[in-house]
Amino acid sequence: MTVLAGTGRLVRLAIRLDRVRLAVWIVAMATLTFAVASAFQELYPTIDSRRLFADTLGRTPALVALTGRGFNLLSIGGLTSWRIGGFGATLVGLLGIFTVVRHTRAEEEAGRLELVGSAMVGRYAPLVAALAVAFGATLAIGIAIGVALSVLGEPAAGSLALGLAFTSAGWSFAALAAVAAQLTHSARAAGGLAGTALGVSFLLRAAGDSAGSGGMAILSWLSPIGWSQQVRPFANERWEVFLLPAGLVTVCVALSAALVSRRDLGEGLIPARPGPADAAGGLDTPAKLAWRIHRGHFAAWLGAFVVLGSVFGLLAEGISGMLDDSPELAEIFERMGGVQEDILRAYFAAVMGVVALLAAAYAIQAALRLRSEELAGRLDPVLASPVSRRRWLLGHVGIVLGGAACLLFAAGFLTGLVHGLQSGGPGAALRDLAPAALLQFPAVAVMAGLTVALFGLWPRASAASWAVLAGVAVITHLGGLLQFPMWVLNLSPFEHVPVFFLDGFALVPTLLLIGAASALTGIGLLGFVRRDVG
Amino acid sequence: MAAAIEVSGLQKNFGLTRALDGLDLAVERGEVHGFLGPNGSGKSTTLRILLGLLRADGGEARLLGQDPWADAVSLHGRLAYVPGDVTLWPALSGGEVIDLLGRLRGSLDIRRRDSLIRRFDLDPTKRSRTYSKGNRQKVALIAALSSSVELLLLDEPTSGLDPLMEAEFRSCIQEERSAGRTVLLSSHILSEVEALCQKVTIIRDGKTVESGAISELRHLTRTIVIAEVDHPPHDLNSISGVYDVSVDGPRVECRAESESLNALLQRLSECGVRSLTTRPPTLEEMFLRHYELDPSHPAPGC
Numbered sequence A: 001m002t003v004l005a006g007t008g009r010l011v012r013l014a015i016r017l018d019r020v021r022l023a024v025w026i027v028a029m030a031t032l033t034f035a036v037a038s039a040f041q042e043l044y045p046t047i048d049s050r051r052l053f054a055d056t057l058g059r060t061p062a063l064v065a066l067t068g069r070g071f072n073l074l075s076i077g078g079l080t081s082w083r084i085g086g087f088g089a090t091l092v093g094l095l096g097i098f099t100v101v102r103h104t105r106a107e108e109e110a111g112r113l114e115l116v117g118s119a120m121v122g123r124y125a126p127l128v129a130a131l132a133v134a135f136g137a138t139l140a141i142g143i144a145i146g147v148a149l150s151v152l153g154e155p156a157a158g159s160l161a162l163g164l165a166f167t168s169a170g171w172s173f174a175a176l177a178a179v180a181a182q183l184t185h186s187a188r189a190a191g192g193l194a195g196t197a198l199g200v201s202f203l204l205r206a207a208g209d210s211a212g213s214g215g216m217a218i219l220s221w222l223s224p225i226g227w228s229q230q231v232r233p234f235a236n237e238r239w240e241v242f243l244l245p246a247g248l249v250t251v252c253v254a255l256s257a258a259l260v261s262r263r264d265l266g267e268g269l270i271p272a273r274p275g276p277a278d279a280a281g282g283l284d285t286p287a288k289l290a291w292r293i294h295r296g297h298f299a300a301w302l303g304a305f306v307v308l309g310s311v312f313g314l315l316a317e318g319i320s321g322m323l324d325d326s327p328e329l330a331e332i333f334e335r336m337g338g339v340q341e342d343i344l345r346a347y348f349a350a351v352m353g354v355v356a357l358l359a360a361a362y363a364i365q366a367a368l369r370l371r372s373e374e375l376a377g378r379l380d381p382v383l384a385s386p387v388s389r390r391r392w393l394l395g396h397v398g399i400v401l402g403g404a405a406c407l408l409f410a411a412g413f414l415t416g417l418v419h420g421l422q423s424g425g426p427g428a429a430l431r432d433l434a435p436a437a438l439l440q441f442p443a444v445a446v447m448a449g450l451t452v453a454l455f456g457l458w459p460r461a462s463a464a465s466w467a468v469l470a471g472v473a474v475i476t477h478l479g480g481l482l483q484f485p486m487w488v489l490n491l492s493p494f495e496h497v498p499v500f501f502l503d504g505f506a507l508v509p510t511l512l513l514i515g516a517a518s519a520l521t522g523i524g525l526l527g528f529v530r531r532d533v534g
Numbered sequence B: 001m002a003a004a005i006e007v008s009g010l011q012k013n014f015g016l017t018r019a020l021d022g023l024d025l026a027v028e029r030g031e032v033h034g035f036l037g038p039n040g041s042g043k044s045t046t047l048r049i050l051l052g053l054l055r056a057d058g059g060e061a062r063l064l065g066q067d068p069w070a071d072a073v074s075l076h077g078r079l080a081y082v083p084g085d086v087t088l089w090p091a092l093s094g095g096e097v098i099d100l101l102g103r104l105r106g107s108l109d110i111r112r113r114d115s116l117i118r119r120f121d122l123d124p125t126k127r128s129r130t131y132s133k134g135n136r137q138k139v140a141l142i143a144a145l146s147s148s149v150e151l152l153l154l155d156e157p158t159s160g161l162d163p164l165m166e167a168e169f170r171s172c173i174q175e176e177r178s179a180g181r182t183v184l185l186s187s188h189i190l191s192e193v194e195a196l197c198q199k200v201t202i203i204r205d206g207k208t209v210e211s212g213a214i215s216e217l218r219h220l221t222r223t224i225v226i227a228e229v230d231h232p233p234h235d236l237n238s239i240s241g242v243y244d245v246s247v248d249g250p251r252v253e254c255r256a257e258s259e260s261l262n263a264l265l266q267r268l269s270e271c272g273v274r275s276l277t278t279r280p281p282t283l284e285e286m287f288l289r290h291y292e293l294d295p296s297h298p299a300p301g302c
Helices: A007-043 A047-058 A061-067 A076-103 A105-109 A112-117 A125-151 A156-183 A187-210 A215-222 A224-230 A239-262 A286-320 A327-335 A343-367 A369-376 A379-383 A389-422 A426-438 A441-457 A464-478 A507-530 B043-050 B072-076 B094-105 B110-119 B133-145 B163-178 B190-196 B214-220 B258-270 B283-292
Strands: B005-014 B017-027 B032-036 B058-063 B079-082 B151-155 B182-187 B199-204 B207-213 B223-229 B242-248 B251-256 B273-279
Touching (some): A007 A076, A007 A464, A047 A076, A061 A076, A076 A105, A076 A224, A105 A112, A105 A187, A112 A125, A156 A224, A156 A239, A187 A215, A187 A224, A187 A286, A286 A389, A343 A389, A343 A464, A389 A441, A389 A507, A441 A464, B005 B043, B017 B043, B017 B058, B017 B199, B032 B043, B043 B058, B094 B110, B110 B133, B110 B163, B133 B163, B190 B283, B214 B283, B223 B258, B251 B258
Antiparallel strands (some): B005 B017, B005 B058, B199 B207, B223 B251
């Protein structure tokens, strides 16, 4: 088949380029699953201890919204699937998106696909190769998880089903990303489009699962993340559910292939519109240029945070009825990063933790623009004009931090507003939740500062801040369950954030976090003004 | 007034690779100076040091009397730069990029910009991601040329331009020259350097191998002599300073150093000269002479 000529070579090239990245993902996902399952074995060794856990959980729509419904929580496998099923499927979905976009639209945008395409390479080969690598890597994750859980003594069928459930999410989002990569001009936009599909899937599942058996429960069945959980590993696995992702993958692959053969290289399906012939008065400082570079990206994140805040606010209603004391449930929340107090507040504390991690993801992604501007060579003409390095860097940092603060405020404000409107008066909820979200800002700023510090001192490792965020996410979400020692927990800046509606405005930790963020940013700035550019 | 560019013994290492190894470069004010060297010889590295983007590991560099690293910001108000590989912000239009760079520099002459856009036949409303290499190059050139700065640093500015645009570029540089601006022109296109520059510096492996006015460099090199004679001589090789003799029937061709021209012409005239052509070596020949040879066997006479 000439349209596929060269696919094998391109697969090998992609594996060569991604070998470290993919190996880290496979090992990390398998280790995480293994650690969670063995923690459950230790914490709830008997059926009776697990029964208590299962009883409280089934009655808690808000918890179900965050993690997904649990099936057969009397087994270790069932508990593990419940605890990391949604989280893991989301992560593996992200891997699928990254891998496909990286080897299709990003290569095309960089002009390398033109060089490759001029060789004996078939029309579909780059797309098929990217999909093959994404499918292979996520399949490897699934098998590694299956093996890891079997080693722990869990039933082989369930272990494999959980692993393959993750794989199915990876395949679904890889295939969706393949379509997105045909529609847009830039890799960033393609990743954003596919990432939006991932976010919508997460919210559909959250809404569907928390609806219990009501009519809205159907929403979970519209989500690839929902499908991965409906396989019900360790609870009489429903293998036939895998037909749904298989169908989606088939349709998306066919669609993306059809789009590839209809469009020109380098073009998307949405044609570029002409721009202004001269710059409006606004575009005259490095900070304004930075805003121009960041604004589209920021607007997309802001939209996501508005939706997220509203949905979290809506879900809070379900939990209000559960205000009767339930220590077991509170303990579960505590292990998820919340705090032990009344259940609604614990829920909000957990929500703020999620919002803060997502805001940190925005901050890191935006701060990495520093590096991408440098690598693309667009920094040179700016620095060759009378703009100091300090001014250029601080212009970007200002937008990153201002943007992160806006996102936090938007999520906190909307959670409070929506919840308040439902529970009869937004005043109190707003007074509590908007400041609670903003109190996460210093910790988010630490993550941004870390990225800036790496950019200044060790630019080639700038993207390592993503690995740090992954570590911090594990500490926040699983640190309690995995019984990390205190000093490990303390490594995460988010562990030091006071919970506003419990602790009030605790000045000392906030000031310490602000100090750490400023120090990291300052170190990055000092490194950057002293090093070579390029 | 200090010279435009004074560089001596410049060194720069990237890890174990030595990019610049004692490079010298001197450019006077008001001069259009050619900067020649093969790929990877250190031209762009030198320019990036002059812009304060890289920090030199050794040697001296002065730009308009200031330190390119420490005084980068104030210097950059007095110069404009066209990079060798122009990348632009994909979502901005060409016109926006030109205005932005001009405003950042603090000197944007709108009339000059508009006339340059016409001369280079650029559509300023297109988004940068849709520009070809040549059009991106035009954007950077227009942005640099529409400023009123003292010094232009141009890194292979015509790569990707079509011959018409290249001619337009040459006339722009001629105008800059008569306006008294200083230009450092790094280039591969020797005819362009020959047409525009009074002086050139040729570098190889991070070192300066030759520098001076093109006319002087020619003087130092061999003249090509082609003659048709009645009785072809067979002893031209014996004249010291005469090389590459070839005799084809009545046609005699050789290269001679300036000091040997007199002896050569005397010998030829004894053979009955019917026609005689002499021409100085082109810059290209001078350039090739420096690069074709193994560094351990320097060309005789250089």
